Amino acid sequence: MPSAPPSLQTVPVTLHINGKRHDLDVAPWTTLLDLLREELKLTGTKKGCDHGQCGACTVLVDGVRINSCLSLAVMRNGAEITTIEGLGTPERMHPMQRAFVEHDALQCGYCTPGQICSAVGLVAEGHAESRAEIRELMSGNLCRCGAYTNIADAVEDVLNQQQKAAAE
């Protein structure tokens, strides 16, 4: 006997996004990326390849950077999610956002929200010390404009600021 076709049942999910609680009913095949962009209109997070290859969709889930395109929203029930909108505002920028501006670490800007979320995750992970390590640990974020040199400069700058602050 053939099995019944999958239902259109939604699943209740609670997500804490940029400090705000959202109680949602989501179709289980909704990716976290599509939920953020299409349902919640948080369009700062970008859809590049939609296959985990470019990093444009990078967000922080419970403080850890992941590709939101490869995560289903239902898998993240209860999680704290930070997108580029939650990091800072034009008036009160996150230090990483400020560093990207100061170092001119972008051209078209499409990959930038993902680059910044990824860089914030990298700093929090605490595994990058050298320039070579920064480059390796930012390799999940592609920039087709090729702003890599300045992106690495911005990340290095924030790491140095942090080390200086810790030493004081």
Add this chain to the structure above:
Amino acid sequence: MKRFDYLKAGSVAEAVSALAAHPKARLIAGGTNLVDLMKYDVEAPGLLVDINGLDLKRIEESENGTRIGALVTNSDLAYHPGINRRFPLLASALLAGASPQLRNAATAGGNLNQRTRCYYFYDTATRCNKRQPGSGCDAIGGVTRIHAILGASDSCIATHPSDMCVALAALDAVVEVEGPNGRRDIPILDYHRLPGETPERDNTLSPGEMVLGIRLEGEASPRHHTYLKLRDRLSYAFALVSAAVDLKIEDGVVRRARVALGGVAHKPWRDLEAESLLVGRVPSADATDAFIARLLSGAKGQGGNDFKITLAERVIRRALRQAAAGTPQLQHEKAIA
């Protein structure tokens, strides 16, 4: 993506019985491979069983060894102090794979069970015996740069894409699985399989079985190891050829040699007979030549990947030299000694 039913498993027993009851059920953990495949309609599970709530996230260390829960992320495993002390080869291989974002989501169990990245497996407009048994293989005679040089069949020339599994193969890991008939252990070398006439089966799991964890005995060499991976980009790409090497050297003589290759076959490739040619000898070019000759004696190119046979020779030569010298490849260091 096709629609599916969703079940959040509350226990291993519930996950196993759901898997056993629904032939089109799939487990989801990190999702980094399965969600990708579902977007391409290569995978279209009728039921998705979410195992993220299960208590399989721990790394346990004891006198007898180390047990890695199936849901430990690749990042947590790669940076775990005990893993770095006892099995630095495994940590290094993990850091050679994917990107930080993917490693933060991908799990140990999912890494074992990830599917090939063969272009033809992914492209539903082509024939693929792995995706659709009996349909044929358009990779054979097609674009074969990334395909197998060892253990391929007339049905399938795909490779296993994992870096972690290559290190696990060199370290003789054991995979703990549970299914409708209870729990059993599968040695890593028996876990993945060669394609033969049934390439749709990547591994030797029985229907309804799921991975609970991975066990490693004792400790590996703290110095005489390396994971050397060559690929088309300097990072964030699958291996064309990689080698995981673990040597036990006493008084300058090799007492144990374990070498696994990645990117060359449907499973991490080891040849215990060939390894015996390295044992009882001082590391030397002669011993290495004999080892390579034996290990690659059955190697066969598909045209576009003929270069991999020479590349494999060179990767092995470099990797054995690094391991013998106690200078393992650092994954952020792009120059190769």
